[in-house]
Amino acid sequence: MRNFGTILLFMILTMSTAFSDVSFDTPRVGIIISKASYLHHWGITQMAAHGWGGAVNLAGIPYDCLFIEDINTGNNLEKYDCLIFGQCKYVSESNYGSLVNGIDKYLKNGGNIILDGGLAFFDENAKERDHSDLDELLNVNYEGFKGNSDFRIKIVDNSNFIT
Numbered sequence: 168m169r170n171f172g173t174i175l176l177f178m179i180l181t182m183s184t185a186f187s188d189v190s191f192d193t194p195r196v197g198i199i200i201s202k203a204s205y206l207h208h209w210g211i212t213q214m215a216a217h218g219w220g221g222a223v224n225l226a227g228i229p230y231d232c233l234f235i236e237d238i239n240t241g242n243n244l245e246k247y248d249c250l251i252f253g254q255c256k257y258v259s260e261s262n263y264g265s266l267v268n269g270i271d272k273y274l275k276n277g278g279n280i281i282l283d284g285g286l287a288f289f290d291e292n293a294k295e296r297d298h299s300d301l302d303e304l305l306n307v308n309y310e311g312f313k314g315n316s317d318f319r320i321k322i323v324d325n326s327n328f329i330t
Contacts, residue, residue, distance in 0.1 A: 199235055201255040249281060252283060286301060
């Protein structure tokens with residue numbers, strides 16, 4: 168667990184130095200969740216948004232919270248140095264095309280993306296979709312579940328604040 172804490176601290180410090188010359192009036196990170204994912208698994212989606220919001224807030228990085236559906240409205244994504252997609256496995260069919268186009272434009276303008284979980288695997292009705300165009304755009308290869316169903320995190324030292 169100590170290694171995890173060290174790695175998390177390193178990531179936060181690294182991110183904070185990358186944004187150190189940024190005014191706090193201008194958000195530099197967009198934390199994005201999906202309304203469809205929220206409706207299917209609200210707890211997971213909500214915790215992803217809270218977790219990423221907490222991490223960037225602790226690092227002192229200004230941020231906005233957005234829905235994937237906001238990408239349709241012409242939201243200026245280029246103002247963000249980084250977009251974080253938090254547990255957005257479900258994306259409505261009506262928003263999928265705009266998502267792909269918005270990400271393509273954002274990446275061509277030098278944007279950075281962090282994926283927390285799969286992105287747009289299912290539509291709003293939990294029907295699996297072909298997301299190969301999005302995977303190719305993001306250069307992501309999903310190889311499926313790793314490990315087995317018996318895998319669990321084991322705490323060897325409970326002297327930290329999390330446990």
